[in-house]
Amino acid sequence: MSAAETRSEEITPPQDLVDTRLVLWYFVAACVFLLISMLGGILMALQLVHWNPLAGLELFSPGRWRMIHTNAVAYGFLANAFLGALHWAVPRLTMHRVASQALSYFIFLAWQAIVLLTAAGVVLGPSFQDQAWVAEASRNLGISMSLGAQGLEWGETPFWIDPVALLGLLLVAVNFMVPIAKAKGPLYVTLWYFMAAFVWTFLTYAMGNLLPEYTVAGTSAGAIGGLFIHDLVGLFVTPLGWGLMYYFVPIMLQRPIWSHGLSLVGFWGLAFFYPLQGIHHFLYTPIPMFLQHGAIISTIAVELVVTTVVINFFGTLWGQGRAFVDNLPIRWFYTGMIYYFLTCLQCSMQVTLTFQKLIHFTDWVVGHAHLVMFGVFSMWLFGVMTYLIPRLLNRPWYSHKLCEWHFWLSAAGVLVMASDLILAGVFQGYFWAALQPWDVSVVASQPFWITRVFAGLAMFGGFLCFLYNFWMTWSARSHV
């Protein structure tokens, strides 16, 4: 680790502010779910190149595993890793403990149960639905009910878990808002982002899981579904991610953020433009065109906002470029920021109607999704874990080399996967525009899908390096 990181220890607040064991357990849970998710992703990728090793096993059918892949990543990996990092950052920023340590442990256990029950709902869904009493209860209550997964993208959590998940989100907010409310002096921008995320995540979850299920239908449900999937990224993952960057980067570089003013532009820009974008997932649909145009304009506007945030972070790094090479967590963070800028630039182009004509429903979108979810937010969280795990365990990493392998396999793997799928999307778009039969585009996609398998295996290999390193550091064997 670099000198800057070592110096940061000098300003460390008292240890009992943070429950390090809980932070560690959140990271362990996050890793378990990422492992499951990546296996699901690899299974899906193998299915698409006809190499599915589990073909014929209904419970492991690709349709189910696609949902396990996305749900385990969002609610299992990202949410757990963020909660772990919040338990570290909030008490240290506010100098107050979370409202209740017991509540923290309760939330930890309840959240794992929610994610596991969702997985059960996804895997066993149809058999749940076949139960006669469920059908009868649905009829009696006048709503369509299923104990299995809901048919909502990213909102697959079974309907009976939704209220519990919402209660969990409320408790998370209370647990962290208490120390924030007790903090003295002006609130640092990280806490602005965190507070916003607590409110927005609750509202987003409620909107996306309840409204399309019970109240609205047709294009209105589509519009709300689009807003939900976009806001999950923009109002749950993004504010927590940037909040952590505003916290960790100045600590590691031992200097304040370059411009406090620009950080506020970034925060308010996100708050204003992000919630207007959801319909850009459903361009060229029967949703009124004025709404589609509004979503396009606000998507392009958010790219300008993102640029100010990225400039602010590179301004902070200015003069200390060496940290990008020497300091591994900083390298994770800034590589993620470069991918963030690229993914938002890509978004501001793909959102135009001209581009949409070509790439709508193609693998371009899947490439974009991996670049943002893995290339940005997972990279940031790996950086946070790389920085925190030695501090949580009170010993250096077992192997620095394995940390490097983790970084390079992840950074290169996701770059190859995203570029490969983005290019595949362009080809698929042209095949469809030329009115070629669907099968022709599927055959032409094979080389791209084979490349995706190997890129995915590289990312998975990097993660296995991390897991092994984590395990060896924990069990404190001899150092390399």
Ligand code: HEM
């Ligand atoms: C082992 C590496 C991975 C492989 C092989 C892989 C593969 C896949 C496949 C085959 C799909 C379905 C694409 C389709 O329906 O056509 C998918 C979807 C998705 N994956 Fe992964 N994935 C991997 C890792 C990840 C990670 C780590 C994340 C997030 C951190 C992630 C996020 C997503 C998202 C968000 C989608 C949905 C994309 C969409 O609906 O447009 N994947 N992945």
